[in-house]
Amino acid sequence: MTKIKIGIVGSGGMARHHLARFSPMETAEVVAIASRNQRTGTQLAAAHNAVFIPEWHRLVQREDIDGIVICTHNDSHGEIILEALQVDKHVFVEYPFASDVGEGEAALRIAEERGRVLRVSHPEVVSNTHKALKQKIGELGDLLLTSFVRLTPGRGARPEILFNLPVSGTPTHFFIYHIYPIVDFFGGASSVKKSAVYEGLKENGQYDRFVNTLTVEFKRGGIGQWTWAGGVAINASEEHERYVLTEGTISDAGDEWHCTTPAGVTPISIPDSPQLTLQELWLSEIRDAADQPPNLEDARVALEAIRISLASE
Ligand SMILES: NC(=O)c1ccc[n+]([C@@H]2O[C@H](COP(=O)([O-])OP(=O)(O)OC[C@H]3O[C@@H](n4cnc5c(N)ncnc54)[C@H](OP(=O)(O)O)[C@@H]3O)[C@@H](O)[C@H]2O)c1
Incomplete structure (x- = not known):
């Protein structure tokens, strides 16, 4: 070949x-x-x-x-x-x-x-977890709300590049890898609102710490909210994710995903087939x-x- x-x-x-x-x-x-x-x-x-x-x-x-x-x-x-x-x-x-x-x-x-x-x-295109979540979401009716929170303690290996508006874009842009999977589940947005705080912002676009929030209405219905804070005083990165649908809610719990419906709470099984x-x-x-x-x-x-x-x- x-x-x-x-x-x-x-x-x-x-x-x-x-x-x-x-x-x-x-x-x-x-x-x-x-x-x-x-x-x-x-x-x-x-x-x-x-x-x-x-x-x-x-x-x-x-x-x-x-x-x-x-x-x-x-x-x-x-x-x-x-x-x-x-x-x-x-x-x-x-x-x-x-x-x-x-x-x-x-x-x-x-x-x-x-x-x-x-x-x-x-x-996500090669991820068993993403595929299993997409299937489960498809079984749970319409989206009401999805929320995502990420807190990042340090500033990475090259803070002058990452925490820099002209080079990397806003945090919503460089954290796009948390927007992509949700758009793959629910499609595009009809409206977007954002608020942002940058501490220590310099003329060249570098900053020390940020809090960004983003709220969208999806064209298909339902609300999406993302919150990112970076350079904050926590020990390790934290993330929390929820998908609230008309027939049930999917939540992350450490390394596992759970689905809650009126019938109870069940783990979502992720196949371990080769990717x-x-x-x-x-x-x-x-x-x-x-x-x-x-x-x-x-x-x-x-x-x-x-x-x-x-x-x-
Ligand atoms: N897929 C993932 O999991 C993942 C994870 C982290 C980052 N990323 C993305 O991957 C990209 C690179 O991140 P990284 O962590 O590898 O950054 P990095 O370690 O700073 O490396 C970037 C490299 O590109 C060079 N470069 C930058 N702009 C250039 C230009 N205009 N022309 C020629 N060379 C240029 C840099 O040169 P200098 O040394 O001169 O700056 C450096 O060699 C970013 O877009 C980032 O968002 C993806």
Whole structure:
């Protein structure tokens, strides 16, 4: 089988994460790595026997590459995707895949026109838990309310990047991975309201601590609420999630999910069948794209999630 040739943009945490998965695969070969960071870029390229290219435009234009994996900061994803799709590359991009709705729509349109795979790194598509929850939600009637709360203590490895409005967008944008699954369950929103507090906000858009809340009405009915607080004094990250539907409520309880109905409380069983990795899925979609148009449904859900995260600004 001919190997699918891959180019990676970025040489930070997620680039290393994807490389660790692609490198051992017999069906793929990482040909080149582009990053503006000469030190981490050359190290990573040498470790994986790949060519280092300082400038991502040159990587995207290479004719010996089938697919581009985009692992840069949020502010550059859209631009790199558009250029890659325009020269007929398949794309695998870290979320959020655009920082502008027009950019996201253009990416979907070009991917469709050119029959290219556009996969965003939302893992729900390969998650047994997400599939089991989606099925259970489908059995419990209409949505009344979904609520999600996340408290994050520290500021991560690169706080100047993450807690930075121009580079990463608002917390609703970089926490889009908590909006995406709920949009996959309940569809898009008809209205969005937001409130935000940023402490220590500087002129360059960096800040020390935030509280963001987001409330949406879904087009299909029901309310969604998300709350995020970051840089707060708690020991470890906390998350709480609820889906209140007309026939029952689903709640997270540690590592388990429970469903409460008038008949009582029952655990939701999650099958432990083997899951494809996102990287394996992307490679199989690239192979399939030779014979049939790629399925862009997941990218459409990702764009609906982006509409919510950006509408909240
Ligand atoms: N899927 C997940 O589970 C997950 C988890 C965390 C993050 N993410 C997402 O993954 C992306 C990368 O996060 P990360 O944690 O890997 O960040 P990171 O460690 O800071 O790495 C980002 C890399 O991209 C490079 N870069 C940034 N902008 C660039 C540009 N315009 N042109 C060329 N190179 C550029 C950076 O270079 P410098 O060293 O010069 O800055 C760095 O090498 C973000 O969008 C983030 O939201 C996803």
